[in-house]
Amino acid sequence: MDIIKIDKVNDYSCKSFNQYTGPTSLFGKSNIFFASNGQGKSSFALGIEAEYLKSYDSSNYRIYNKDYIENHLLLEDRSGIKGVVANFGGRNVDIEKKVKPLVQERDTFKSEIDKLGIDNSKLVSSTETAIEDIFKRRKGKANIQKKTHKDGVHEKVVSLWVAEYNAALKLFPDEKYNEIDGEKDFSENLDIINTITVPSITTPIDYEIDQSELIIGKKYNEVNIPSGDVVSWLEVGLGIHQVKILVNFALALSMQLRYMNV
Numbered sequence: 001m002d003i004i005k006i007d008k009v010n011d012y013s014c015k016s017f018n019q020y021t022g023p024t025s026l027f028g029k030s031n032i033f034f035a036s037n038g039q040g041k042s043s044f045a046l047g048i049e050a051e052y053l054k055s056y057d058s059s060n061y062r063i064y065n066k067d068y069i070e071n072h073l074l075l076e077d078r079s080g081i082k083g084v085v086a087n088f089g090g091r092n093v094d095i096e097k098k099v100k101p102l103v104q105e106r107d108t109f110k111s112e113i114d115k116l117g118i119d120n121s122k123l124v125s126s127t128e129t130a131i132e133d134i135f136k137r138r139k140g141k142a143n144i145q146k147k148t149h150k151d152g153v154h155e156k157v158v159s160l161w162v163a164e165y166n167a168a169l170k171l172f173p174d175e176k177y178n179e180i181d182g183e184k185d186f187s188e189n190l191d192i193i194n195t196i197t198v199p200s201i202t203t204p205i206d207y208e209i210d211q212s213e214l215i216i217g218k219k220y221n222e223v224n225i226p227s228g229d230v231v232s233w234l235e236v237g238l239g240i241h242q243v244k245i246l247v248n249f250a251l252a253l254s255m256q257l258r259y260m261n262v
Contacts, residue, residue, distance in 0.1 A: 131157060
């Protein structure tokens with residue numbers, strides 16, 4: 001096919017050009033223009049559009065230039081697929097242009113969330129390892145059950161240990177818990193506890209309860225109880241009195257013995 005150079009366009013109709021600088025047989029209803037980049041193809045198409053709109057309505061034509069592609073076609077390369085996907089229509093293209101950055105933003109957030117999820121899993125794993133090491137080190141040979149958690153939330157395990165520590169602190173506030181050695185053998189202390197005899201406590205019968213109620217409910221005459229000093233003085237006086245009796249008895253016995261010897 002021969003290529004004819006266009007020098008000037010003088011007039012045209014909606015079907016084809018009427019006056020041109022070339023053979024009449026080379027122009028028809030559909031015409032294809034070839035030229036290198038920057039040679040004026042787009043400008044030529046815009047010029048044709050401007051001239052056409054002077055006499056015709058824009059609703060009766062379609063001009064396929066760079067603006068049409070930008071406004072009506074969304075060409076998007078697909079990774080791994082040789083070709084493009086085209087969505088036709090201005091409205092669809094506008095929607096696609098709005099959706100595309102949102103999808104990219106969503107993918108960015110998802111990627112960040114996935115990264116944070118991986119980092120969080122590593123932190124949870126390292127935290128549980130630290131808790132396990134501390135538990136084994138402090139437990140030693142002591143028979144202490146490990147706290148379990150099925151849902152993978154290590155904070156619950158820590159909260160259980162803290163709750164037990166606070167409860168023990170209330171019962172035994174003077175205990176030095178930081179000095180407790182898990183390797184220490186408490187068998188001797190346990191033996192001492194096991195040898196302690198706890199007296200049995202009998203439950204009072206109904207008769208004893210009734211008698212206690214009568215004794216407690218009975219009114220007694222007021223009795224003046226002497227003070228402690230008076231009681232002490234009476235005890236001393238009683239002792240002196242008993243000594244005096246013994247002395248008199250000894251004197252009488254001595255006189256009797258003398259009389260018998262005489």
